[in-house]
Amino acid sequence: MDIRFSGSRSGTAPLTWGQRAIWDAIRKTAPDDHYFNFGRVLAVPRRARPLTVARAAEVLGVLVERHESLRTRLSAGLSTGLETSVGTGPGAAPSPRVPAQTGGQDGGAEPAQVLGTAGSIPLTVSRDDPERLMEELAATPFDYAGEWPLRVGLVVGENDAGDETVTHIVLVFCHLAADGLGAEVAITDLRLLLLRGAVPGPTPPSPLDLARWQRSEPGLRVARVAAEHWEREYRRIPPTMFDRRVAAPEGPPIWRAQLVSRALDLAVQRIAAVYGTSTSTVLLAASSVLVCAVTGHEVCAMLPIVGNRFRQDAAQAVTTLSQEGLFVLDVGGRSFAEVLRAAKPAALRAYRSAYHDPGDRDRLTERVSRERGTRVHPYCCFNDMRFIDRVDASHDERTVRLAMEETTLTWPLSQDQLNCRFCLHVTGEGGGLGVSLTADTRYLPKEAMERYLRDLESLLVEAAFHETLEPVG
Structure with a gap:
């Protein structure tokens, strides 16, 4: 039928x-x-x-x-x-x-x-x-x-x-x-x-x-503001976050590792509640810290996927509105608490930049790349796919640390092609928070992928109880 x-x-x-x-x-x-x-x-x-x-x-x-x-x-x-x-x-x-x-x-x-x-x-x-x-x-x-x-x-x-x-x-x-x-x-x-x-x-x-x-004057004004952000930040970020091939692939070059962690879920909820922000911003900040640790850069440029449903008439549209924003965070020499404080306004700027004309972005990318003498593209993405955000400061350290024993890591996907080198996806799973890392193993080998996800869990569990987290006044 x-x-x-x-x-x-x-x-x-x-x-x-x-x-x-x-x-x-x-x-x-x-x-x-x-x-x-x-x-x-x-x-x-x-x-x-x-x-x-x-x-x-x-x-x-x-x-x-x-x-x-x-x-x-x-x-x-x-x-x-x-x-x-x-x-x-x-x-x-x-x-x-x-x-x-x-x-x-x-x-x-x-x-x-x-x-x-x-x-x-x-x-x-x-x-x-x-x-x-x-x-x-x-x-x-x-x-x-x-x-x-x-x-x-x-x-x-x-x-x-x-x-x-x-x-x-x-x-x-x-x-x-x-x-x-x-x-x-x-x-x-x-x-x-x-x-x-x-x-x-x-x-x-x-x-x-x-x-x-999008082709009317109001739409073009929105596009111009977004393009100014992309061009300004493209002039100062590392040309790409993962810029060195470090290994030959074993089999397909693209692999996905998925960590499911109740401890990570509870820790992120606590940090977000204390800091007065969303769990997505906490994860975006921590992910940026670890990307810089892996790559050696002091500035992280990440492309968060943004829903772009800020306009009331588009909120109930069945279409594809999601686009990449440009999140730029100075990480070098800062404590995690300082990074968290800087992440909140940086995330807002990234969300505004996501509703942009890809043609504008292509043109400014070519222009800035010519001026800098190298191709500029982060090849580093973040996609929080959850629809509900819970924050809760009441989780105690013993409960969270015991929950780390339940954490699982699996390898659900491999393939030959991907338009990125590092893609982090956040999902709500039955056993806790799901964080999937899909990466090009020529730039981030499988063992480094697993270490990244384990370090993300450890960093946020430690930060939830042993970092000086001061709410924004």
Whole structure:
């Protein structure tokens, strides 16, 4: 069975800033660009059961009609001028496949976004575990021009009466269509559609609407302010944080190590509460300290992934708004408490810089790189993927240190290509805080990756109880 949809308009437009940013990352990571696919699992609410496959497909069609990004693909060779064309009709014409290696500054003409009106999305029905089904649906790259940017699976079982019913709905997103926060909006809307049959409130802006605003005078003003920050900091940071190849890879060069630590979770909560900041800022500061320790630099330049949902009209948009900001922190000669105090305003500057035009960033990168006589790019990323932040100063030292005995470290991923050399991801896990380090082992070998994560835990546990942490007045 397919999910069938019929929207109210079609059109073409240049890529939004968020789409251009993720497209650049996708094409640099191909053929391993399935790395950017991600999914969500919705357990069907009891009040929506029994749910037939046909009814689930109908509801999912309404979801795709509401959020235009879920029926927006790429097309090579279309206009990428400043205008946005929007029309109505039976749907966009089929687009040629856009290989992941094309598009952007050094890969040929940038593709445009194409909004389709009508179509269908294949539906996978399974009795498998929903998490396993999500992994299977996300395991291959999207065809960015020929495939709709959403894959859907239904997990079915039998209810007490022996009737088949849908128990879980699995959504896998192309990152061009949604980021993590956008996916949460889609899941919330899907739940409402199952329970109430409708989503209250106006339809949020689509990527076509965002592309128009970003090319307006208010959007250009935002872009100019961000570009000034990038250019100013690019003139003083190390050209790249990981600038020396130190080892030959064993097998694929890209590996991921994941630390899951309840002790780290409790320690970070305590530090954030005492200091009066977020746990994300604490982790960003500590990560920067250790990056400088590994690389020998006194200034850390890190690229945090920022949600960019500060504008009220975009808060409920299902699209990709997340972009890299530029976080710069002077670490050399400072205590960890001093680094923490400096990290708070530095993080705010980084968040403001994240809503930027990637074209501006490309141009200033080329200009500053020519002036400095070397390529300037941090190749050092930080992505806090949690949606809830807890702070709590009450955790005692004995509890935290005992929790260190529960810490686990695994190696869940290896691959050949990545558009970065050091990527730190923070997630909430059942056993505590998850910190994943994906790195190019030619610049940071596997043993150094493990040592980095262990040191991060030790640094923050020590800081939680033996560092002089003074709240900002």
